[in-house]
Amino acid sequence: xxxxxxxxxxxxxxxxxxxxxxxxxxxxxxxxxxxxxxxxxxxxxxxxxxxxxxxxxxxxxxxxxxxxxxxxxxxxxxxxxxxxxxxxxxxxxxxxxxxxxxxxxxxxxxxxxxxxxxxxxxxxxxxxxxxxxxxxxxxxxxxxxxxxxxxxxxxxxxxxxxxxxxxxxxxxxxxxxxxxxxxxxxxxxxxxxxxxxxxxxxxxxxxxxxxxxxxxxxxxxxxxxxxxxxxxxxxxxxxxxxxxxxxxxxxxxxxxxxxxxxxxxxxxxxxxxxxxxxxxxxxxxxxxxxxxxxxxxxxxxxxxxxxxxxxxxxxxxxxxxxxxxxxxxxxxxxxxxxxxxxxxxxxxxxxxxxxxxxxxxxxxxxxxxxxxxxxxxxxxxxxxxxxxxxxxxxxxxxxxxxxxxxxxxxxxxxxxxxxx
Numbered sequence: 001x002x003x004x005x006x007x008x009x010x011x012x013x014x015x016x017x018x019x020x021x022x023x024x025x026x027x028x029x030x031x032x033x034x035x036x037x038x039x040x041x042x043x044x045x046x047x048x049x050x051x052x053x054x055x056x057x058x059x060x061x062x063x064x065x066x067x068x069x070x071x072x073x074x075x076x077x078x079x080x081x082x083x084x085x086x087x088x089x090x091x092x093x094x095x096x097x098x099x100x101x102x103x104x105x106x107x108x109x110x111x112x113x114x115x116x117x118x119x120x121x122x123x124x125x126x127x128x129x130x131x132x133x134x135x136x137x138x139x140x141x142x143x144x145x146x147x148x149x150x151x152x153x154x155x156x157x158x159x160x161x162x163x164x165x166x167x168x169x170x171x172x173x174x175x176x177x178x179x180x181x182x183x184x185x186x187x188x189x190x191x192x193x194x195x196x197x198x199x200x201x202x203x204x205x206x207x208x209x210x211x212x213x214x215x216x217x218x219x220x221x222x223x224x225x226x227x228x229x230x231x232x233x234x235x236x237x238x239x240x241x242x243x244x245x246x247x248x249x250x251x252x253x254x255x256x257x258x259x260x261x262x263x264x265x266x267x268x269x270x271x272x273x274x275x276x277x278x279x280x281x282x283x284x285x286x287x288x289x290x291x292x293x294x295x296x297x298x299x300x301x302x303x304x305x306x307x308x309x310x311x312x313x314x315x316x317x318x319x320x321x322x323x324x325x326x327x328x329x330x331x332x333x334x335x336x337x338x339x340x341x342x343x344x345x346x347x348x349x350x351x352x353x354x355x356x357x358x359x360x361x362x363x364x365x366x367x368x369x370x371x372x373x374x375x376x377x378x379x380x381x382x383x384x385x386x387x388x389x390x391x392x393x394x395x396x397x398x399x400x401x402x403x404x405x406x407x408x409x410x411x412x413x414x415x416x417x418x419x420x
Contacts, residue, residue, distance in 0.1 A: 007042070008071040010078055011098035013062035013144030017090035020170065022210040025163050027063035028240035030081050037077070039069035046159060046242035047148040048402045049112045051251060052263040052324050055092070055140055059402055062144035063242075064151060075099040075132045088136055096122075096141030100131035104150035112147035113250050113403070115264060122146040155248040155413070160224040162213045162231075163238040170209040176232035177202050183216070183230035189408035191218035191227045192247070196397040199304055203397045211237075217246060219409070249405040249412050252322060258293030265324040265403075267412055268295060269338075269419045272317040276310055284310045286332075288319060297321050298329045303395040309335070312388035316341025320419055322404075322412060333404045334394040336411065338420055343384035352376055 012030065015023045024046055031041045045064040053060060067074065078097045082088075086095050108125050111117050119135070122142045126133045131149075135142045164173070177195075180202055184194045194204040194216055205214045213236060218224040221241050228239075255266030270288030277285050282301040287294055299310040310332070313319065320336040348358045351369035358367035358376060366377040394400070394407050405412060 007066065007068045008074065008099055008101045009104075009149040010065040010067065010074060011062060011096070011100075011145035011147070011149030012064075012078065012082070013096050013148060014093060014141030015082055015086040015095045016210065017087040017093045019087060019090065020209040020211075021085065021087060022212055023061055023063055024161055024240070024242065025211040025238070026081060026085055027065065028161070028163065028238055029085075030078055031065050031240065032238070033077055033081065034065070034067055034069070034074060037069075037073070039067050039074065042066040042068065044240055044242050045148065045151060046161075046244035046246070047109070047113075047144075047151045048245055048250070049144055049147055050114065050116065050263070050265075051401050051403060052265065052326060053116060054263070060144075061402075062148035064148035071099050071101050071132065075134075079134055082136065086136070094135070094137030094140040096133070096135050096139065096143070096145035098126060098131055098133045098142065098145040098149045100126070100129050100149055102129045102131070104129050104131070104146060106150055106152040109147045109151040112143060113245070114253050117143050117147070119143060125150070151245070153243070153245050153248070153250075155250070156243050156245060157217060157219060157247045157409075158221055158224050158241060159215050159217045159244050159246060160221075160228050160239065160241045161215045162228065162233070162236045163211045163240075164213045165235060165237040166211070168234065169211055173205055173213055174234035175202075175205050175214055179230055179232040180204065180214070183227040186230060187218065187223050187227040190220070190223035191216055192406045192408055193217050193397040193400060194227065199396055199398055201398045246402045247405050247409060249322070249403065249414065251324075251403045252412060252414050254414055255325075256293070257288065257290040257295040260295070260325040260330070262325060262327075265322075266330065267320055267322045267414045267419075268330060269318070269320045270295060272313050272315050272319060274315055276313055278307075278311065282307070286310055286313060288321060295321075296329045297323070297332050299332050299395075303332070303399045306332070306393060306395045306399070309388055309393040312386070313337070314341060314343040314384070314386070316343075320415055324401075332395070333401060334392060334407070334412075336392050336415065336420075337388060337390050339390060340386055340388065343386060345382045345384060346379040347382055349376055349378065349380035
């Protein structure tokens with residue numbers, strides 16, 4: 001939604017800390033406070049940024065509010081809220097507040113979700129637009145606040161966030177798990193990731209001491225509200241429906257083996273070059289190659305059953321791997337098997353005389369039957385029956401990142417026909 005006459009955008013980021021609070025809660029309170037002062041709040045946006053950024057907050061979320069009214073007053077209200085609620089003495093809390101009447105470059109948002117940005121770059125964009133802004137601490141929150149205010153979503157989803165009464169913050173949450181499973185069963189695939197049905201785990205209820213009670217993600221305000229009505233939980237203090245880039249793969253860019261950069265997320269096409277291996281802790285390593293370059297892909301233990309599909313891959317299979325590149329590995333979020341190769345194993349043949357399985361007679365000497373002494377030269381060629389076929393495979397909800405697009409929404413749009 002563009003900034004219209006008399007309109008402006010507020011960007012807010014980095015107002016939380018490990019001890020609590022949540023930028024989305026502060027944004028929801030800000031929107032309510034603006035409405036109480038006769039501002040017209042047109043849209044609330046929850047903007048997830050690069051999940052690999054070195055100084056990211058827990059979910060690396062910033063917020064933007066699109067509103068009509070006096071931007072100067074909105075800026076004063078936003079700064080006052082930050083100073084009232086944000087833990088400004090926390091060492092990693094460095095809030096940023098931005099109010100702009102003029103468009104900020106959408107390319108800044110794109111870089112912030114796919115790459116890394118600096119505070120100085122944010123300041124240049126803000127000054128060029130004549131924006132009001134304030135950075136606290138080292139000012140790093142201005143990066144996310146600028147990106148949120150600049151964001152344009154080619155694709156979007158919704159999340160309805162339900163917030164707790166302040167007196168309950170830091171105490172165990174009271175949300176009936178059975179009702180969450182029922183809510184997803186009634187609304188899927190229009191909602192997703194409230195629960196992990198295969199692993200019987202609740203996903204949408206956080207375990208941190210912040211104000212969020214639970215969140216419902218889905219394709220429209222209608223569907224997230226339908227699911228929310230079925231959830232049995234403690235009384236809520238506040239609810240907000242956010243337009244968001246979650247579940248859109250906005251963090252992914254096309255990459256090639258041998259040319260990936262640390263802290264970015266990619267889709268990479270290649271061919272399996274060796275058998276997958278399982279290491280300590282149940283982590284699975286997969287090597288793919290393309291153009292003479294190899295790439296190590298990892299399916300970590302928290303991805304649960306997804307690893308079985310990875311283990312079923314064989315040399316020669318063509319795949320498209322999606323995930324974040326960190327410490328020299330692509331950490332898999334989903335995988336497309338484009339085609340499978342014939343997996344052939346050579347083994348000692350049956351004895352031509354008595355039918356007993358032969359054993360090796362030594363390098364280059366063929367095979368010998370231990371029962372009757374007969375010899376044969378050629379090994380038996382056995383074709384493995386494959387347990388995996390072409391198609392998409394994804395990590396379960398319990399392991400899915402906020403930005404990763406679930407397959408119930410369709411495959412990644414970055415994948416082109418030539419990759420398949």
